[in-house]
Structure formats: C-alpha cells, structure tokens
Amino acid sequence: MRPAEEAHLQVLQLLHEQPELSQRQLAQKLGVSLGKANYVLRALLERGAIKAKNFRSSSNKLAYAYLLTPKGIAEKAALTQGYLRRKVAEYEALRSEIDRLRRDLKSGT
DSSP: OOHHHHHHHHHHHHHHHOTTOOHHHHHHHHTSOHHHHHHHHHHHHHTTSEEEEEEEOTTSOEEEEEEEOHHHHHHHHHHHHHHHHHHHHHHHHHHHHHHHHHHHHHHTO
C-alpha cells in the first residue's frame, strides 16, 4: 500500500466515525500538518469518495461535515482489505521468524 493510499484509508476511517471533524481536528488525529489534511481531503473530494456538506454550528460559524459517498464506502472497504492482507502477511512472516529463532535456541545454535 502506498503512503497516499494509507493516508486516504486513515481519513476515510476517521470521517466514517466522525464526519463532523474539522480539518484541524483531522490533522491532529492523523498527526499531520493542516496542509496535508487539506490535500488528502481535496483528493478524496475530487475523486468523489467524500462530499462536504455545509451546516451552521451553534456559534454561527460556517462548518462542514465530510460524508462518505457510496464510492467512498467502496474505496474504504477495498483499501481496508488490501491493508489487512499486507498486515496478515507481515504477521505470518514475523511468526515464522519467531518460530525459527525459538527452534535455534532449543537446539543450542
């Protein structure tokens, strides 16, 4: 998974759970700059994975809710599947290495 895909997945996951997050809050949760969060949001908006809905907050400031579109939900599922496949492969490789090291310790080598 490329870094951009991983960033897209993280943003889609966060927005799925909390669509009312501001760009600043999103950046803080991701541990990235506000500019990077804006860049990823724009890319997802342009691809049709999310849509921004205007609403007025209680303090009368203009705010947005970022909603996943059906395309965004499908993209999130595909990215999650790829991410999971990669992590399972990493886990299995680590497990094999741990088993090999344990065998080496038992045999005294």
